[in-house]
Every structure is written in C-alpha cells, then in structure tokens.
Amino acid sequence: MTAAPEKAATEAKGLGDGRVGLLGAVVIGVSTIAPAYTLTGALGPTASVVGDHLPAIFLVGFVPMLLVALGYRALNSAMPDAGTTFTWSSRAFGPWIGWMGGWGLLAATVLVLSNLAGIAVDFFYLMLAQLTGNDSLAELATNVPVNVATCLVFMALACWVSYRGLEATKVVQYVLVAFQLLVLGWFAVSAFVHVANGSAPAGLSIDPGWFNPLGVDSFSSFAAGISLSVFIYWGWDVVLTMNEETEGARTTPGRAALATIGVIVVLYLTMALAVLSFSGTGTEGLGLGNEEIQENIFAALAGPVMGPFAVLMSLSVLASSAASLQSTFISPARTMLAMGHYGALPAKYARVNRRFQSPGYATVVAAVVASVFYAVMRVLSEDVLWDTISALGMMVCFYYGITALACVWYFRGSWRGSVKSFLSTFLAPLVGGVLLLVFFVQTAVDSMDPEYGSGSQVGGIGLVFLLGAGVLALGVVVMVVQFVRRPGFFRGETISVGRSTTP
Amino acid sequence: MNRRYVVAHDGGARETLRWSGVLASSLDVGLDVVIVVRSDDPFGGPYPPVGDVTGVITEQAQDWAREALAEFPADLDVRSDVRTAGSVPEGLLDAVADHDAAAVVVGAGAGPFGVGPVARTLLHASPVPVILVPRREPPVRIDQLYVAVGTRPGAAAVLHEAQEAAVRTGLPLHVVSLLELDSGADPDEVARVHALVSDLAVNASVEVGRGRTMAEAVGSIDWAAGGLLLVGSSRLAQGRQTFLGPTAARMLRHVPVPVVVVPRGER
Numbered sequence: 001m002t003a004a005p006e007k008a009a010t011e012a013k014g015l016g017d018g019r020v021g022l023l024g025a026v027v028i029g030v031s032t033i034a035p036a037y038t039l040t041g042a043l044g045p046t047a048s049v050v051g052d053h054l055p056a057i058f059l060v061g062f063v064p065m066l067l068v069a070l071g072y073r074a075l076n077s078a079m080p081d082a083g084t085t086f087t088w089s090s091r092a093f094g095p096w097i098g099w100m101g102g103w104g105l106l107a108a109t110v111l112v113l114s115n116l117a118g119i120a121v122d123f124f125y126l127m128l129a130q131l132t133g134n135d136s137l138a139e140l141a142t143n144v145p146v147n148v149a150t151c152l153v154f155m156a157l158a159c160w161v162s163y164r165g166l167e168a169t170k171v172v173q174y175v176l177v178a179f180q181l182l183v184l185g186w187f188a189v190s191a192f193v194h195v196a197n198g199s200a201p202a203g204l205s206i207d208p209g210w211f212n213p214l215g216v217d218s219f220s221s222f223a224a225g226i227s228l229s230v231f232i233y234w235g236w237d238v239v240l241t242m243n244e245e246t247e248g249a250r251t252t253p254g255r256a257a258l259a260t261i262g263v264i265v266v267l268y269l270t271m272a273l274a275v276l277s278f279s280g281t282g283t284e285g286l287g288l289g290n291e292e293i294q295e296n297i298f299a300a301l302a303g304p305v306m307g308p309f310a311v312l313m314s315l316s317v318l319a320s321s322a323a324s325l326q327s328t329f330i331s332p333a334r335t336m337l338a339m340g341h342y343g344a345l346p347a348k349y350a351r352v353n354r355r356f357q358s359p360g361y362a363t364v365v366a367a368v369v370a371s372v373f374y375a376v377m378r379v380l381s382e383d384v385l386w387d388t389i390s391a392l393g394m395m396v397c398f399y400y401g402i403t404a405l406a407c408v409w410y411f412r413g414s415w416r417g418s419v420k421s422f423l424s425t426f427l428a429p430l431v432g433g434v435l436l437l438v439f440f441v442q443t444a445v446d447s448m449d450p451e452y453g454s455g456s457q458v459g460g461i462g463l464v465f466l467l468g469a470g471v472l473a474l475g476v477v478v479m480v481v482q483f484v485r486r487p488g489f490f491r492g493e494t495i496s497v498g499r500s501t502t503p
Numbered sequence: 504m505n506r507r508y509v510v511a512h513d514g515g516a517r518e519t520l521r522w523s524g525v526l527a528s529s530l531d532v533g534l535d536v537v538i539v540v541r542s543d544d545p546f547g548g549p550y551p552p553v554g555d556v557t558g559v560i561t562e563q564a565q566d567w568a569r570e571a572l573a574e575f576p577a578d579l580d581v582r583s584d585v586r587t588a589g590s591v592p593e594g595l596l597d598a599v600a601d602h603d604a605a606a607v608v609v610g611a612g613a614g615p616f617g618v619g620p621v622a623r624t625l626l627h628a629s630p631v632p633v634i635l636v637p638r639r640e641p642p643v644r645i646d647q648l649y650v651a652v653g654t655r656p657g658a659a660a661v662l663h664e665a666q667e668a669a670v671r672t673g674l675p676l677h678v679v680s681l682l683e684l685d686s687g688a689d690p691d692e693v694a695r696v697h698a699l700v701s702d703l704a705v706n707a708s709v710e711v712g713r714g715r716t717m718a719e720a721v722g723s724i725d726w727a728a729g730g731l732l733l734v735g736s737s738r739l740a741q742g743r744q745t746f747l748g749p750t751a752a753r754m755l756r757h758v759p760v761p762v763v764v765v766p767r768g769e770r
Contacts, residue, residue, distance in 0.1 A: 024546070027546075032551070032552065080554065082555060082556040084553050084554040087554070167547025169544070169546060235550050235551045241552065324550050327547070327549050328550050330549030330553070334554065334556050337559060341559045350563075352560050357541055357560055
C-alpha cells in the first residue's frame, strides 16, 4: 500500500466536517424559523389584531428583531456562553435581572413547546382525515382527552430523541426546508390563481394600504401585532452567530444573513398577501377574522386553496413542527443546564448524561413542565394555541428586550470606538430593546382585558395576561426560593458583574 | 519511546478501562484515555438559538476523566485527554494522530453488528489497529496471541503483522483458520495455512476451527482466557485504513477474547 498517511488523516477528518456554505447557512436560518409552523400559528392571531395591515406588520416587525439581533451578536462574540441571555444580563445588570432574563427565555421555550405540540396534534389528525377520506378523524383533535393524550405522546417522543442527544442532520434540514418552501409556494400560487379567476371567497386585489403600518387602528393593535411578528421571526438570528462555522468566514456570514433575511421576509410577505387576498379579513367562513379558524389558519385554508393536494400542507406543517419540537427541547434544557452550572438553579439541572452528553435531567423537566402546562391550558382555554402564541410573543419581547439592553449596558465604555461598534452595541440594541419592552408592556396591559385575543378569561382577567404575568411572578417566587437555598449566585460568586473592557 | 494506545471512554463502562489496563501492563504500552465531547452540528441547532454547552460538558468530562484515571494501577503510564470534535470517532482519530498512538481501544458495546456505533465507525476508518474489548471483566494478563487468516491474498499481510507483534511482545502465536462448512469452505485451506505458517520467522501453532456456522467454528477453538486475536481488514479498505470485512464481522460476534482489527497494508 502506497497511500500516504496524510491522506488517511484528511479522510478521517472528513467524518464530521462542520463547515457551512452560503446555501447551508440560509437553510439553517430558514429551518430555525420553521415557516410552515409559525405561519399557521401566527397568521390568524396577527390578522385578528391588525386586520389587512398584515404585510405592513410583517415588514415593520422585522426591524426590532434585526436591531436586537445585532446586539445579540455583539454579546455572543464578546462572551460566548451556554447561558446566553441569562449569563449576559447577569454580567451586565447583576444576578437578579439576569435570573429573570433567563426565566423569560425558559418560559418562552416552554410556551413554544406547548404550542408546537398542539399544532402538531391538529395536523396529525387532519392529515389522517385527508389520507383516509374520513373527515371524522379530524374532529378527534377537538376531543380534549384525545388531544391531550396525543400531545403527551408527541412530547414524550421528542423528549426521548433530545435526551438521546440526537440532532437533525444536514440532509434532514435540507429536505425539510425545501419541502416547506415548496408547499408554501404552491399554496401561495394556488391562492393567487383562485383570486385571479374569481373562485376565491374574498378575491381582493392587493391594496397599497396593506403595507402602511400607520393604518393600524390603535397602538395597542400595533403592539400586539409586532409582538406576534417577533414570534414569527424568532430564531433566524442564529445565522448572525455562525461566524466560526461558515466557509470563507470573512464574507459568508454577512451574505448568509442578508440572504436569509431576504428569503424569510419575501416568504412571509408572499404568504400574508396570498392569504389576505384569498380570504379577506371577514369574520365569516374562510375570512381571517373568523375566530373559528384563526388559531390554525392552514388547517382551514389548505383544503379550499390547494384542493386534493392539501395533504401536502398537513405533511409540511407536521414535519416542520415535529422537527422544531425536537430542536426546541434543546433550548430550555441547555438554558437550565447553564443556570444549574452557575448555581442559579439546583445542581441537578446541570447534570449531563454521560453516554448521550445531553442535559438529561433538564430535558425531562422541560418535557414535564410543557406537558402539564399544555394539559392545563387545553382545559382552561377556548383557544389554547392562540393564547399560547400571544403569551409567547410577550415573553420573547421581554427576554429579547432585556438581552438588548444588557448589550447596551455591558458595552457602555466601548461605544465611541467606531461607527460600527456604536451602531451594533449602542444604537441598534437600544432602539430594538426599548421597542420590544414597550410592546411587551403595552401588550401586557391590554391583555388584562378579558376580551383580549381569543377571549379566554379567568375571573374577569384575560388569560393571556394571567399567563404572561403569572409566569413572570412564578419566576420571582422560584428566584427567591433559590436565593434562600443557594445564595452564592445572587452574591455574584459565579458570575460577576462586569463590562466590556475593550474600547 | 513507549508505544501508546488511545482508549475510547465515555465516562461510563469501566470494563473497557480495566481491559486497557491489562493490555497496557501485558504489552508494555502507555495509555491515553480520551473522552470526546461532541461539538454542535450547525444543522442540528436548537430552536430558538441558545448558547453552546460544550464548555460546561467539557468541565464535567474532566471529572469523568479523573475518575477514569483512578481505575488504573499507579505503575502504568496513563494520561487523560478531554477533547472536542464533531463526532466521537472523529475525536478519537484526532487523538490517535496527536498522540501518535499505535492502536485505539474501544468497548465493543452493543449494536446490530455486535459493536456499538463508535466502534463500527472506527472499524471502517482507522489508520491504526482497532482493539475491541468485550463487555466483561478482563483476565489478569494477556499471554497468548491469535491471528485469524482466511484464504484470500490478504492473509500474508496480517500474518506478517502478527509475527511482528509476537516478536515485540514475546507472546506465543497461534494461527487460527475458521472453516464454515456450510458456506463451502475449501478443504485445501488447512494445507495452505500450514504452508504460510512454515514461512514465518517465529514458531506458531496452527489451530483449525470447524463448524457449520461461524459460531460453531469459533466455539470449536479452545481460546485461552488471556488471548488476543488479530484479524486483517477487508480488501475494501482504502489506503492504510481498517475496514471490517463480512467474515471478520461475523467472527467478532462470537469470539470470546479481544479482537484487534489491523488496517490493510499497514507496515
């Protein structure tokens, strides 16, 4: 044998080369927003608050996300850490605010887990009905015990996959993303064709007024719309933090971020326009204002729009939410791992399974909490998906807002270094963070109204408010308990308050 | 310089560590106990994005490494190495290169091919011999070498390897020929093996295992408790790498002693 040993060595390296090209980065960016899932969950609730200004809100909603993401990236490169928001806000503002920032992130991930699983259940039964031609199967999703039981099975499966440390691979992500884009594209084209030949229920032609964010009737509606659109864009910023992994690290990350932004914004706008012109915002039938269909819009629209091919939409949303369900388990588990590691949660949360190298205890806790939460909500709420999405939007605004302000404060000595650092560590995160926190407060205040969102209420107070405020209040309680039991973290023994020292 | 082996460790199974200790003291080699912490696959990212926990897991893995070192007798030359890689086999092969290791020791584990996924990957890609140790307590010493030869042209290469090992270690060598009568084994094979062995520079006994199946053929040999079996790689191996052939794979499932899969063409 004459093959050089060097050759063998490079081949061996090829086993798991993690380099990502431009296309790969865009695929990752699109996969993290799970467009089929987010659109079906968020289109209805967003349309219900901003009406036909949906495209405007999707455009404007992107801005605070982008501003905050710049700050996120600055923090991530200055302090790469497992705890992200938790660690950064602890460094900038001290343990108490840091802890609540981490709690906000945890709450958001648990909320999104419940919502994802709920959407998956709906589409699971819808797909069964479409495949068998037996419509009564789709009705099973509205049967509370069946629904909850199915959801728990999905949750347990996803938890098991995450516990084993299994992750989606490159091939899986490419297939999932391509399939979602294909089906969503198909849906949009079919909807426009229906509009063009007059067979759409509303058949509206695109109105420039739809793009005018100032046309939204009140600031409350505007804030609610933005916090929902924050949810739909949630996750794409991963592309900004992939610097080390990308090929041609000098140019690819920037181009990948721009390309991802382009793909996502164009996709969301196209879908918003397609749905709006097909259905209109009426409160009857297929109108986006119809409360019956709002919480899961594609479940209602795919059939009329795509005809016999609607099953593809079911498959696409189901695949998208199933994949996200699995990848979403990683987020709270890792955040709890980091918080346990720094003593902000009991040490058992930091326990790593040796064989699978996954945060085993934290993963199971995330599954149990999300499952219990879903079961309780399913019983309490008239529209569990809608209410969780609304609360989720609030929670994302809360922790992203804190993260952005942590960036501003942490880098307070470094703003004057250059125009670039002034923009990315001061102006952008400041504006983005303040905006998100304003939307958070506005939505929180509005959601006290029992008529807010889906109209679910407990004792005359809107369920969304109880969810948002209740979760944060619970966080304060857990934090105080933790302070009494293990005060080390709260005395700054594990994460010291500090600031950027590089000018 | 002392020869060194890389030992694959995941913080769990103690048997692999104890087998490695026995191999090290019997064959006079040093050990690098390697724990590979898997880094994130960018395509398997969490939603929503959160931080990289590799650092936190590495810290815990340092503790596992300390526990592992405590398993070995003090007179052995054992070091630990916690490293990060995209996958466990990739990290192990990096470690082999970094430590200039002569072989990599891995627990056979469990799996559809009688070996776990890490061992399976190594068996098809390692530039150095892969030593698969069983999941049970080891004997006190390794004191017999076995080498399995087939009829194919590769037999001479693995015999040569075995001869070198016998000279290096001073252990008695047994040349094993396994005949599966059901799959039409060639009756002339035994004669050919004897001819090959007579060309060797060391004394070696020839042991022939016969049976209808591989399990029976393996079972008909009287394996010493302190045995170590060398097998060659398939001709499918690329360059200087291991590649587990189908016959060797069936052998692995039944052999009661550790198996060393030698890369093809290693010199």
